[in-house]
Amino acid sequence: MTRFDVVFAGGGMVGLSLAVALARSGLTVAVVDRETPEAVLDLAYDGRASAIALGSKRILEQAGVWKHMDGEVSPIWDIRVVDGHPLRGVSPLFLHYDHTDLGDEPFGWIIENRVTRQALQKAAAETDGLTQFAPASVMRLDRDPDMATAHLDDGRTIAATLAIAADGKFSTRREEAGIKISGWDYDQTSIVATVRHERDHQGVAVELFLPGGPFAMLPMTGNRSNIVWSETRDAARRFMALDDAQFLSELKQRFGDWLGEVDLAGPRFSYPLSLQQAERYTDTRFALVGDAAHAMHPIAGQGLNMGLRDVAALAEAIVDAHRLGLDIGSASVLRQYEKWRRFDNVLLAAVTDGLLRLFNNDIPPVRMARDIGLAAVNKLPPLKKFLMRHAMGTVGTLPRMTRGEAL
Structure with a gap:
């Protein structure tokens, strides 16, 4: 048995961001992930890019990740x-956010997930106190009032003061903890x-909001x-079955000619869409983060940003407790995070x-009402600025990392 302050089940973008932040703050951290670093960096692993808001950029900067991008x-x-x-x-009525309305900073940055993972692996490699167990899986996580113990599929055992599940929306560790989820499938x-x-x-x-779903x-x-x-599941299946020329023709019909000639620059990927919320984020010596x-x-392009906000909040609660010599896995620390x-x-x-229900509707009166609504918001500078700041992740009571301050 090896002993750490924190053990992670899952080392994706949210989990590894939090692990690096904690290790850089003096805690010992174990990250257990079933994928090797080489596998998640392969071009065929993930074709997505993520919008990183200003607040999330600050979190990645404080975690020592942004410099590698x-x-x-x-x-x-x-x-x-x-x-x-x-x-x-397209409708002649629209909503336009201009970054100059708020200053010189961009709203955010588009970054390929592969690039983010690569930067995280570099940050992890240069961070003392962080150990990665990969490829490996947590087969069982035992928790009692004093300790969390992760049993790995290769026979190793890791004991920690706190266990964190960062293993995605189909989290095995969440199910094992008996934490229920609520939500629904979008059939998209x-x-x-x-x-x-x-x-x-x-x-x-x-x-661009289309009858079948948004097109970003x-x-x-x-x-x-x-x-x-985004399309209905049946329509998406048909589009994915097309050859490249046919698929590009459908895509161009939606993309338009505003950027001139368009061609595919890589493979296609598809991901089923759903909404879900865990009934609670914590349990005995246990916390959920991200998906x-x-x-x-x-x-709204906010999925990863919400996960990174989890990182900033949980990291602050844990590090503050650690510096005061308190139990980082206590109910009071985890309650603060939740x-x-x-x-x-x-x-x-x-x-x-x-928003999805409002725009995923082609009934003429509804379409007219939402177009007028977009145009009205466009003419209300105070409301527009609030919405822009919210999208940038700079509204509300912010953790130190989100403010650009060190843990």
Whole structure:
């Protein structure tokens, strides 16, 4: 048996971000992940890119991760939200967020998940106190009032003061702890692909609401954009079955010609969409973070950002307790984390679900009402600025890392 302060089940982007932050603050951390670092960096592993808000960038900076992304991030300078139809075109009424309304900082950055994972692995390798067990799986997690003990599939045993489940929305450790989830399936699939285009996107992100679901065009480096195209499950299955030429033809019909000629720049991926919330985020010597605690539709591009906000809140609660010589796995420490994060996560999940239901509707009166609503918000600078700041993750009572301060 080996002993650590914290043991993680799962070493994805949220889990490893928190593990690095804790280890850099003087705790000993074990990360158990079934995938090797080489496997998660393969081009075929994950075709997604994520929007990293300003608050999340600060978290990654304080964790020593952002410096390893140099040259691989694309700033979002403008966001345009518009209603549309593959055949009728786009509505003349829209919502436009301009970064100059708030200052010189971009709203966020689009970063390939592969790049984020690569930066996390580099940060982990240079961080003392962090040990990765990969490939390995936690087969059973025993918890009592004094200790959490992880039994691995290779026979090793890890004892820790606190166990953290960062093993995704189908979390085995959450189920093992008896923590129920609530939510629903959207009967939608997100089709993800990267395209190369003729003209420079100039840092403009576009969210086009179509009858089948939102179609996002996210600016990447090198005259590329990441497409996040939500469709009903049956329609997505048909689109994924098309050959590249047929698929590109369908994509162009939605993408338009605003960036000139468009071509596929990599393989296609698909991901089923659902909403879920864990009934609680903590248990005896145990905490959930990221998708293990909450998962939402990508309509607002906030999934990873919400996970990173979990990182900042839980890291602060743990590190403060550690420095005071307190029990980092105590109920009071974990209660502080849950109180900090649960309302924000539930609220955003409700907002994204409401947006999806409002825009995933082609009834003419509803379509007209929401178009007028978008145009009205566009003409209300105070409301627009609040929404922009919220999207940047700089609203509310913020943990130190989110403010750009050291743990």
